[in-house]
Amino acid sequence: MEAGADGFMSEAKRIVGQAWLAVPRSVLLCCLWLATWRIYNIWCDRLRNPRRLPFPPGPKGYPIVGNALDVPAESWLKFTEWAVYGDVVGLSMMGERAVVLNTWGSISALLNKRGAIYSSRKPRLLFSKYGGWDFSLTFLPHGENFLLQRRFYHQIIGSTAVKSFHEIILKNARTLALQISQTPLQFQYLTRLSAINLNIALIFCILNRGSSSIIADTVAMIYGFEVNLENAEWVKRLDFCLDSLEALSKVPHATDFFPILANLPAWVWGNKLNHLLDKLKASTNKLGQEPYNLVKDQVFSGTAPHCLVADLIESNRTSGGDVKHEREIMAVAAVSMIAGVDTTVSAIDTFILAMMLYPEAQKKAQEELDAVLTDIRLPTFEDRESTPYLSAVLKETLRWKPVAPLTIPHSVIQDDEYNGMFIPKDTRIFANIWNMVYNSDDYPEPFEFIPERFLDPSSKAPQLRKDILDPEELLFGFGRRVCPGRAFATASLWINMATLLAIFEISLPVDPEGNPIKPDLDYRIDGIAYHPKPYKCHIKPRLQGVSRLSALREALSQ
Numbered sequence: 115m116e117a118g119a120d121g122f123m124s125e126a127k128r129i130v131g132q133a134w135l136a137v138p139r140s141v142l143l144c145c146l147w148l149a150t151w152r153i154y155n156i157w158c159d160r161l162r163n164p165r166r167l168p169f170p171p172g173p174k175g176y177p178i179v180g181n182a183l184d185v186p187a188e189s190w191l192k193f194t195e196w197a198v199y200g201d202v203v204g205l206s207m208m209g210e211r212a213v214v215l216n217t218w219g220s221i222s223a224l225l226n227k228r229g230a231i232y233s234s235r236k237p238r239l240l241f242s243k244y245g246g247w248d249f250s251l252t253f254l255p256h257g258e259n260f261l262l263q264r265r266f267y268h269q270i271i272g273s274t275a276v277k278s279f280h281e282i283i284l285k286n287a288r289t290l291a292l293q294i295s296q297t298p299l300q301f302q303y304l305t306r307l308s309a310i311n312l313n314i315a316l317i318f319c320i321l322n323r324g325s326s327s328i329i330a331d332t333v334a335m336i337y338g339f340e341v342n343l344e345n346a347e348w349v350k351r352l353d354f355c356l357d358s359l360e361a362l363s364k365v366p367h368a369t370d371f372f373p374i375l376a377n378l379p380a381w382v383w384g385n386k387l388n389h390l391l392d393k394l395k396a397s398t399n400k401l402g403q404e405p406y407n408l409v410k411d412q413v414f415s416g417t418a419p420h421c422l423v424a425d426l427i428e429s430n431r432t433s434g435g436d437v438k439h440e441r442e443i444m445a446v447a448a449v450s451m452i453a454g455v456d457t458t459v460s461a462i463d464t465f466i467l468a469m470m471l472y473p474e475a476q477k478k479a480q481e482e483l484d485a486v487l488t489d490i491r492l493p494t495f496e497d498r499e500s501t502p503y504l505s506a507v508l509k510e511t512l513r514w515k516p517v518a519p520l521t522i523p524h525s526v527i528q529d530d531e532y533n534g535m536f537i538p539k540d541t542r543i544f545a546n547i548w549n550m551v552y553n554s555d556d557y558p559e560p561f562e563f564i565p566e567r568f569l570d571p572s573s574k575a576p577q578l579r580k581d582i583l584d585p586e587e588l589l590f591g592f593g594r595r596v597c598p599g600r601a602f603a604t605a606s607l608w609i610n611m612a613t614l615l616a617i618f619e620i621s622l623p624v625d626p627e628g629n630p631i632k633p634d635l636d637y638r639i640d641g642i643a644y645h646p647k648p649y650k651c652h653i654k655p656r657l658q659g660v661s662r663l664s665a666l667r668e669a670l671s672q
């Protein structure tokens with residue numbers, strides 16, 4: 115019996131031994147490496163978190179992928195469902211940690227008050243490594259280049275500096291109103307045309323008065339060009355850049371989960387992806403390098419108008435005739451073109467929709483404007499302080515349909531503790547704006563457009579309330595990453611709203627039987643912002659609008 119058992123054991127050992135030998139050596143090594151890596155991580159976690167504080171609570175995920183498969187494209191909707199886990203929700207996405215902040219309390223405590231450590235970004239390696247987008251502030255981690263580019267923005271379009279652009283913003287708002295009066299059915303096309311102007315302005319320093327619009331504000335501010343409508347080539351360039359950015363953003367790439375893979379050569383990812391990345395690089399170059407060179411020539415010949423690039427070139431010129439930080443100046447310019455257009459257009463679209471659907475709000479804003487603008491006078495920035503109702507309309511526009519429901523995720527650069535929870539270094543931080551703007555405690559009846567919510571009910575004359583969460587503090591992001599175009603964007607939005615309301619009556623279109631046609635309020639992410647689907651609207655001059663339009667024509671012809 116014993117001899118038989120021994121025989122069986124040695125036979126078994128031999129079989130198992132052979133089976134082991136059959137395992138390819140590389141797989142074995144891989145498993146060993148993974149196991150060691152896992153043990154090392156657990157050990158490091160224990161050292162970093164000696165009090166064993168828990169990671170924020172959140173939904174249970176699947177092995178390896180974590181919660182990644184449960185997050186749809188409109189992730190803010192899922193994140194809002196997960197707010198049942200708390201103010202701060204912890205997730206795991208393919209091995210990477212993420213935290214969703216669902217309330218103003220947690221956002222201001224972490225992103226604002228601890229902004230020094232919560233203001234980094236995790237670059238998307240597909241863009242930065244392979245797409246040539248390592249210059250872009252939106253993807254830059256905390257560091258020297260980030261600080262330099264933020265300083266450039268502050269210098270040129272910080273809340274005080276931006277006033278030097280008011281004149282051009284005003285003129286562009288008036289031009290848009292004039293265009294809408296000529297082809298009211300095309301109001302959305304005109305907004306689109308504004309984006310076209312943006313592209314064209316990237317290359318031409320040609321002044322073509324009478325064709326600019328809200329988009330042209332950005333253009334004129336950045337490059338000091340006014341806009342020529344006819345150049346379709348530049349339309350294609352910006353569109354292509356936006357389209358390829360969107361296409362590349364929609365699907366996660368392997369390097370998002372395994373950054374180490376970004377060390378592989380680009381050809382590994384296949385011809386099609388490389389082709390798209392090459393086109394992105396080329397179009398970005400044309401948004402940055404080419405117009406930059408034009409403005410630089412103007413600066414050196416002393417003919418450049420006041421604009422972001424010219425001012426930055428001027429302030430970075432050396433005595434030897436060079437320009438310091440050229441790459442960063444180009445980056446600021448190209449990124450502003452992309453970040454400043456889509457966002458502003460989305461807010462204007464929402465404003466027009468709201469005016470159609472809430473005629474009472476429109477009437478109140480117009481009565482307020484008429485009281486301030488005697489006779490046929492057109493609105494100017496000096497009227498901003500005297501029109502609190504309109505300021506409330508602006509805040510409600512931003513809140514009602516948030517331009518960026520999740521902003522851009524931040525990342526934390528060192529381990530941190532918050533309310534007894536451990537937030538490890540490199541965690542991606544999402545600020546769930548969506549959950550905040552539709553929170554009925556802060557904003558009762560959150561899905562309705564009610565500008566009055568921002569006005570003090572105890573005051574006879576309309577006055578903005580101070581005890582309510584201001585959407586302008588939410589919608590432009592947080593801490594050291596707060597949108598550097600905020601002052602410019604709100605100035606542009608305000609004057610566009612004031613000018614349109616002073617001149618036009620905005621109402622629902624009607625069908626052949628005279629029934630009002632309600633617009634579809636289904637929004638989607640298009641490019642970088644949340645947009646309504648194309649919609650129709652009836653826009654015609656008001657009684658006072660007719661004479662204001664004549665005044666406007668005269669003002670623009672001067």
Ligand code: HEM
Nearest residue numbers: 251252450453454457458517521590591592595597599603
């Ligand atoms: C209604 C208009 C706009 C909205 C709602 C908006 C919103 C935002 C948001 C939410 C962020 C992310 C902030 C964060 O990470 O916490 C952002 C970043 C940014 N925005 Fe805006 N924006 C608008 C207009 C503009 C304009 C007009 C410009 C430039 C002229 C601009 C330039 C930028 C840039 C460069 C960043 C990246 C900042 C960084 O990563 O440090 N934006 N914006």
